[in-house]
Amino acid sequence: MNNILVAQSGGPTVAINSTLTGIIEAAQVSSKIDKIYGAVNGIQGIFEEKFIELEELVKNTDDTELLGYTPAAALGSCRFKLNDWRENDHQFKKITDVFRKYNITYFVLIGGNDSMDTVWKLSEYFAEKGIEDIKVIGAPKTIDNDLEETDHCPGFGSAAKYIATTFAELERDISVYDDPAVTIVEVMGRNAGWLTAASALSRLNGGTGPSLIYLCETAFDVEQFIEAVKEKLLVNNAILVAISEGIMDKKGVYISEMVQSDFQDNFGHKYIAGAGRVLENLVREKIGCKVRSIELNLMQRSAGHIASQVDLNEAKMTGRKAVQCLLEGVTGEFISIVRKCSEPYTIEYKSVPISKVANKEKKVPANFITASGMNITDEMLQYLKPLIQGEVNIKYENGIPKHLVLY
Amino acid sequence: MNNILVAQSGGPTVAINSTLTGIIEAAQVSSKIDKIYGAVNGIQGIFEEKFIELEELVKNTDDTELLGYTPAAALGSCRFKLNDWRENDHQFKKITDVFRKYNITYFVLIGGNDSMDTVWKLSEYFAEKGIEDIKVIGAPKTIDNDLEETDHCPGFGSAAKYIATTFAELERDISVYDDPAVTIVEVMGRNAGWLTAASALSRLNGGTGPSLIYLCETAFDVEQFIEAVKEKLLVNNAILVAISEGIMDKKGVYISEMVQSDFQDNFGHKYIAGAGRVLENLVREKIGCKVRSIELNLMQRSAGHIASQVDLNEAKMTGRKAVQCLLEGVTGEFISIVRKCSEPYTIEYKSVPISKVANKEKKVPANFITASGMNITDEMLQYLKPLIQGEVNIKYENGIPKHLVLY
Numbered sequence: 018m019n020n021i022l023v024a025q026s027g028g029p030t031v032a033i034n035s036t037l038t039g040i041i042e043a044a045q046v047s048s049k050i051d052k053i054y055g056a057v058n059g060i061q062g063i064f065e066e067k068f069i070e071l072e073e074l075v076k077n078t079d080d081t082e083l084l085g086y087t088p089a090a091a092l093g094s095c096r097f098k099l100n101d102w103r104e105n106d107h108q109f110k111k112i113t114d115v116f117r118k119y120n121i122t123y124f125v126l127i128g129g130n131d132s133m134d135t136v137w138k139l140s141e142y143f144a145e146k147g148i149e150d151i152k153v154i155g156a157p158k159t160i161d162n163d164l165e166e167t168d169h170c171p172g173f174g175s176a177a178k179y180i181a182t183t184f185a186e187l188e189r190d191i192s193v194y195d196d197p198a199v200t201i202v203e204v205m206g207r208n209a210g211w212l213t214a215a216s217a218l219s220r221l222n223g224g225t226g227p228s229l230i231y232l233c234e235t236a237f238d239v240e241q242f243i244e245a246v247k248e249k250l251l252v253n254n255a256i257l258v259a260i261s262e263g264i265m266d267k268k269g270v271y272i273s274e275m276v277q278s279d280f281q282d283n284f285g286h287k288y289i290a291g292a293g294r295v296l297e298n299l300v301r302e303k304i305g306c307k308v309r310s311i312e313l314n315l316m317q318r319s320a321g322h323i324a325s326q327v328d329l330n331e332a333k334m335t336g337r338k339a340v341q342c343l344l345e346g347v348t349g350e351f352i353s354i355v356r357k358c359s360e361p362y363t364i365e366y367k368s369v370p371i372s373k374v375a376n377k378e379k380k381v382p383a384n385f386i387t388a389s390g391m392n393i394t395d396e397m398l399q400y401l402k403p404l405i406q407g408e409v410n411i412k413y414e415n416g417i418p419k420h421l422v423l424y
Numbered sequence: 425m426n427n428i429l430v431a432q433s434g435g436p437t438v439a440i441n442s443t444l445t446g447i448i449e450a451a452q453v454s455s456k457i458d459k460i461y462g463a464v465n466g467i468q469g470i471f472e473e474k475f476i477e478l479e480e481l482v483k484n485t486d487d488t489e490l491l492g493y494t495p496a497a498a499l500g501s502c503r504f505k506l507n508d509w510r511e512n513d514h515q516f517k518k519i520t521d522v523f524r525k526y527n528i529t530y531f532v533l534i535g536g537n538d539s540m541d542t543v544w545k546l547s548e549y550f551a552e553k554g555i556e557d558i559k560v561i562g563a564p565k566t567i568d569n570d571l572e573e574t575d576h577c578p579g580f581g582s583a584a585k586y587i588a589t590t591f592a593e594l595e596r597d598i599s600v601y602d603d604p605a606v607t608i609v610e611v612m613g614r615n616a617g618w619l620t621a622a623s624a625l626s627r628l629n630g631g632t633g634p635s636l637i638y639l640c641e642t643a644f645d646v647e648q649f650i651e652a653v654k655e656k657l658l659v660n661n662a663i664l665v666a667i668s669e670g671i672m673d674k675k676g677v678y679i680s681e682m683v684q685s686d687f688q689d690n691f692g693h694k695y696i697a698g699a700g701r702v703l704e705n706l707v708r709e710k711i712g713c714k715v716r717s718i719e720l721n722l723m724q725r726s727a728g729h730i731a732s733q734v735d736l737n738e739a740k741m742t743g744r745k746a747v748q749c750l751l752e753g754v755t756g757e758f759i760s761i762v763r764k765c766s767e768p769y770t771i772e773y774k775s776v777p778i779s780k781v782a783n784k785e786k787k788v789p790a791n792f793i794t795a796s797g798m799n800i801t802d803e804m805l806q807y808l809k810p811l812i813q814g815e816v817n818i819k820y821e822n823g824i825p826k827h828l829v830l831y
Contacts, residue, residue: 025600029596029597029600058600058601058602061602088593088596088597089593089596089597089599089600090600093599093600093601093602094600094601095601095602096601178823178824181823181824182729182824182825183723183727185824185825185827186495186496186723186726186727186728186729186825187722187723187726189436189495189496189726189728189827189829190495190496190722190725191722192496192500193432193436193465193496193497193500193501194465194500194501194502194503195465195468195500195502200722218822218823218824219824221821221822221823221824222821222822222824222825222826222827223829224827309721309722311719311721311722312718312719312721314716314718314719315594315597315598315716315718316590316593316594316718316723318597319593319594319596320590320593321596322593322730323729323730325823402822402823405823405824406822406823407823408820413815414628414629415625415628415629415809415813416585416588416625416628416732416809416812416813416814417585417588417589417592417625417626417628417629417812418589418593418629419629420592420596420629420631422596422630
């Protein structure tokens, strides 16, 4: 008996369950695979043997479709890092025991760069111990788009579409009044500015889009920011500013921390302010016009109703490819998306050694950011554009999206 | 020559341009109406004679459709209150002169309770001065749903659908981890909790929805809140809490002000914190679990891509009805939606004297809130449900919604 186990790990995205459906479908049609297990809450679920049999819960194509359109990890997630097996292999022995108990010979972990560390360590351990019949593979997932060795990551395109759409709609909203106003929108991304860059996609149908875009890859200068805002207010009455949550000054101090340190409420507790809120206060003080800051918060990673069809399709394909690779005997690798061309958009899927991906972070390259550091280049726009194409036809019931809940 | 003038006023909504299209379409088919003018930035546009000829910009049914799906006031808005004409009629004379100059005999103002004050004063002035050939009427618009004399307001249903969808998606997101977590979502509504109540619609497909719902109609007790959160955490690992931005304690002090007063950043400036942020800090201090606060901010009133079809249809119908009333000689009135039945949902449109609506605020009635003050009743759910039905088939281009920009 050869069973397959799937787990999801790291922060939720809108596409992670599409990858899961790709895995289920590919496993279902393979005569080499018997049961399809899902581990609840990632690696934690393996230790605790919290498994669900996916074919019992995802019974037909209706269920598969519903699952593919359900945001956030349907199997649950965790933020658990395996220790170094060379120092202590207790965790690894336990995992091997559980795999043996459930006849698991194929394991797919859908996750980001931290999760790929798990795939790496497991595959190394199995190789070292001569366990050749258990194959492990990683499937990419992250809204942050910060995985190395892949053109982009499933989950990113949908978040980018949400952000582009939201900026286009916010532009309509802030344009209705006749007085100067600054709206600062803080986008997720502590170390990489990919998502913040996606705000520029709101210009595609003729909109102004954000007048200023600050990615965390560029050192942020508070004085220059105020001057830039003043200048842009001369051109447009009401402006949008996009910033990464992780913007920092040239000394490497997070802008969000510029205030936090001295900042306490009247209970004597530290107040956690985002970078947007800090800059909002600064604009109020230095310019004095109407100002507001907005955090796109969890909505940017969970808004399944505005997912990108291209993203969901690709997410599913990476799942299928992962199973295909496992069946072909691949282990310790990672499914990567290779872009052949942006127009017409053409990609292919391949697997690459997991060591090239695990624990690494892909930042936005210099040629994607303008020299001023306040905008993105056309090259970046060409890169981003194909990823947000296509609208999903999700199922609504009672006026709200229908989701498939597995546990 | 008889021309019609339309203006939009107050805060933007997703449905206000649907009302505009209803007015344009009804005016186009009437032989009694020649030109269709739009005033840019509400009443301000009348004073400045900033008019656009709508038939030149909205040329065909494609344009009309696009305009109807474009969020926020396409004619711009303002927050301008006319003075009392009995004390000083300068403003009113000016408006009359402009109306005469442009042969405007029909005027529709789309807006909320403040805007209806304008319709009221103008109609009174015209009556007092014996100006019988200029008819003025108000069409309802507000996401707050706080207008008297109407079952509900165009714009509310779409915001409610956004909120219900977002809570359903957030529930998926917060459920992935295995540790206790509180997510507090602050919803618009300074004086009325209608929008916050809409969060309960996220339960319609079997979801838990918000474990606690606090409307601004109920006095908020900080101690009770902490106890209630602790209790709910015993039932669910991760919980959502919905609060109105305007919640206040029994003394009438806004929860958001509980901290603001003493709260300064290290530049010595007051920090403006929302009620959600204040409660987030409180949960961190008193309970110590993972906690996050989210503001739905401008997205809840501008997310045209997730508008309610029922809402947009009704918005358009109120526009048509407004023109119909004007043509029948009605003046100084307001278009109201009367609910005949919730299941099957049946409504009709009528006009009511504007004095009954202007400057008044409709709060959530007691029978819509549970005795505990921490949830809404089934009655409220039955009231809300029909308003979010139907999905809009908006036009996308380049992966983002296409909007019609008038000026």
